[in-house]
Amino acid sequence: MKYLTDSSKIFTRFDINIEVARREARKISADELLQKVGDCVVEGDEEKIEDVLKEALKTKSPLEVTNEGLIAGMNEVSCLWDEGVYFLPQVILSSDVMITGIGLCEEKMGKSMEKKAKVVTHTAEGDIHDIGQVIVNALLNAGGFEVINLGADVPVDEVVDACKIHKPVMLTGTALMTTTMTAFPKIAAKLKQLNLNIPFVCGGGAVSEEYVTSFDLGIWGKEASQAAAMAEDAMNGAGWSEMRAKWNG
Numbered sequence: 001m002k003y004l005t006d007s008s009k010i011f012t013r014f015d016i017n018i019e020v021a022r023r024e025a026r027k028i029s030a031d032e033l034l035q036k037v038g039d040c041v042v043e044g045d046e047e048k049i050e051d052v053l054k055e056a057l058k059t060k061s062p063l064e065v066t067n068e069g070l071i072a073g074m075n076e077v078s079c080l081w082d083e084g085v086y087f088l089p090q091v092i093l094s095s096d097v098m099i100t101g102i103g104l105c106e107e108k109m110g111k112s113m114e115k116k117a118k119v120v121t122h123t124a125e126g127d128i129h130d131i132g133q134v135i136v137n138a139l140l141n142a143g144g145f146e147v148i149n150l151g152a153d154v155p156v157d158e159v160v161d162a163c164k165i166h167k168p169v170m171l172t173g174t175a176l177m178t179t180t181m182t183a184f185p186k187i188a189a190k191l192k193q194l195n196l197n198i199p200f201v202c203g204g205g206a207v208s209e210e211y212v213t214s215f216d217l218g219i220w221g222k223e224a225s226q227a228a229a230m231a232e233d234a235m236n237g238a239g240w241s242e243m244r245a246k247w248n249g
């Protein structure tokens with residue numbers, strides 16, 4: 001009988017709970033424009049993002065908008081997911097807005113005509129979390145590198161083959177899951193076997209400095225904003241162990 005009379009759960013508006021949590025989570029930046037950019041990501045607002053970004057880019061650099069607006073917004077989304085407030089539909093909307101935003105910033109950064117050197121980028125086999133890689137691609141492009149973008153969920157052998165074909169100065173990998181990051185040491189071992197001692201910068205929420213520096217060729221990438229400077233080092237002839245000593249603690 002209790003079940004027939006207690007209708008509180010039926011009439012609970014879970015979307016209103018999300019609204020409250022969003023409001024509380026939204027303190028992204030002290031700057032009004034960057035706050036608006038972050039809000040669009042948190043709210044998954046595909047309609048507003050273009051206008052808001054154009055406004056922000058009038059006075060701020062694409063790098064600032066990327067780091068302090070878009071990435072900061074996505075970090076809030078990660079918190080809301082971890083707290084069980086956001087579920088897959090909200091996160092998918094937010095990541096779509098994030099990717100649109102990165103594209104707009106990339107347009108503004110422009111792509112230098114003369115490419116400096118090749119960098120192969122990928123997201124680990126079995127892993128579709130490619131937002132980190134999309135940011136890395138945009139910043140490498142803006143830094144004047146030719147990005148060979150293998151995309152997400154790339155089999156180990158495909159990454160190795162791309163390195164054989166393109167002979168990049170640097171390889172990057174992104175993994176957001178503990179089950180997929182295990183592809184990185186496999187790739188590194190195969191490259192070593194082929195005597196392709198390419199610096200292999202691995203990043204993404206799942207991987208730690210300790211993990212990446214436990215295998216040869218591996219250098220841990222904490223922030224996407226490091227990628228272009230790392231590629232610059234590799235282009236200037238720094239080997240993986242030299243780069244590890246410089247970039248990792």
Ligand code: B12
Pocket residue numbers: 071074075077078079081082088091092095126127128129130131132133135136172173174175176177178179201202203204205206220221222223224225226227
């Ligand atoms: C967005 C998201 C999704 C989106 C992905 C959309 C997309 N196109 O990427 C969607 C909704 C599709 C999704 C799906 C799933 N997800 Co998800 N997802 C997330 C979430 C909320 C945010 C991740 C994110 O984009 N962060 C922002 C980006 C910018 O961060 P980042 O990639 O780490 O990059 C930063 C740095 O690491 C660095 N970096 C990254 N790469 C590189 C490379 C170089 C060279 C350098 C220098 C730096 C660098 O730079 C960036 C910052 O500057 C996390 C939660 C969390 N707390 O992280 C879960 C999370 C990653 N997901 C998780 C899971 C389990 C899943 C699913 C399996 C869920 C399901 N049951 O279906 C599926 C995965 C399916 C698959 N096979 O991949 C788990 C993984 C758990 C684990 N540790 O293994 C997490 C951690 C949530 C959780 N706590 O449980 N997800």
